[in-house]
Amino acid sequence: MPSFQISTRTSLAVSTALLLLAALVVSARAATPVTPPGLADCATLEIPTDREVNTLLDKVNKLLTLSYLDDSTGSDRTVTISYEDPQCLARSSVKTKIDHALQTDRVTQVQMCVSMRQGIANNETVVRGRPVDLDAARRYVDEWCS
C-alpha cells in the first residue's frame, strides 16, 4: 500500500495556497457591486427596444421604475433600478432610459420651480380652487430649485 504521508512543509504550502484562494474569492465578491434587495440586477437587465417603456422617477431615493408590456405574459413587467448604479449606467439599453427619464424630469422641474416662485412672490394661497401652503412651497424651492 502506498504511503500518503505528507511532509509538514508540503502541508504548510497547501494551507497557504488555500488561504490565498479564499482571500481572492472574498476580494472578488467585494469588488462586484451587490444589487440591493428589491432592485433589478443591471448586470443582466435588458430593456426591450421599439416599444413603449413608461417610467417613474423617485429622486429622493434615486430609483427609476420602468414598465413595459411583456409579450410572453400579456401583462406589464415592472423593474426598479438604482439610476446611479454603475452597472445600470454601463448597459446601453438601460442608460438610454435613465437619461431620458432624468432629462424629462429636468424639463418639468425647471418650470415647476418658476411656477412655485411665482406663487410665493404673488402670495397665492388658493390654486385651482384649493388652498395651498406657501411655507411648503418655500421648502419645495429650497429642496429642489437651488
Add this chain to the structure above:
Amino acid sequence: MPVLSLVALIAASALPVQADHINDTYRQRGYFIPAIGTSFAIATTSDNCNARELGAYDRVDASTTGATWIQGRWPQGISMSRNSGDPCNGNVTRGVDIFLDYQPRATWDSMHSTNAGGENHSTLAPSSFCAYWLVNSPCGSHPSTVHVNLDKWGTTSDLGKERLIMHETGHSLGLAHHCTSDSIMNDGGSACNGGKWLDVMVYKSTDREGIWKIYPNWKYN
C-alpha cells in the same frame, strides 16, 4: 397533461379574471391632488394643442360619467381639460397635472423606440409638494409627462390620435397595460388581446375599476 394540472387549469379558468389594472402595479404612479375632492378634474398642458386632444377628453368624460357605481362610473366623470389660461406652449405650472409633450423623431430614434406612439414619464412628488397641497406624503407622482411621437402622430388617423391620448393619459392616471379583456390600455400589439387598438375608444369597466382602485378616496356616490 397530468390529471392534477388539468384539474388546476379547469379550476383557474372558472375563477373570475382579475384585471391587472387593479393589482398593485403603478400604485405610486399617477395624478393625485384634486382627485381627492369630489370631482376628478385634470388639468393638462400641451406644446401642440390640437382638436384630437379635446376629442380624447370628451371620450374620457363620456365613458366615465354615470349615475351609479353599478355602471362603474362616477357622477361627474373624469373631466380633463386644458389648464386655465394655458397658452399651449407646454408651460408646466404647479396647477398642471399632465404635460402633453410632442417629441420629434430624433428623440425616439435615440431611445431606440422609433415605432412607439407614446410614453409616460412621471416623477414621484416630494413631500414638500404634497404638503403644498395639504395632503400627506406620499401622494403619488406629479407632474406626469406624456411624450407623443410626432413622427407617428403625423401618419395616425384622427381616431388613432384620440385613442393614443386616452391611452397615455391612462398611464398618467396610474393604469398599466391590460390585455385580458377589452380595455383602453390595450397596447395594440398582437400579443395584447389581439391588439385591439381602435376597437376600444372608451374607458371600459376594467379601466374604471383600475382607477377606482388607485383613488379609493374619490367618492363616486
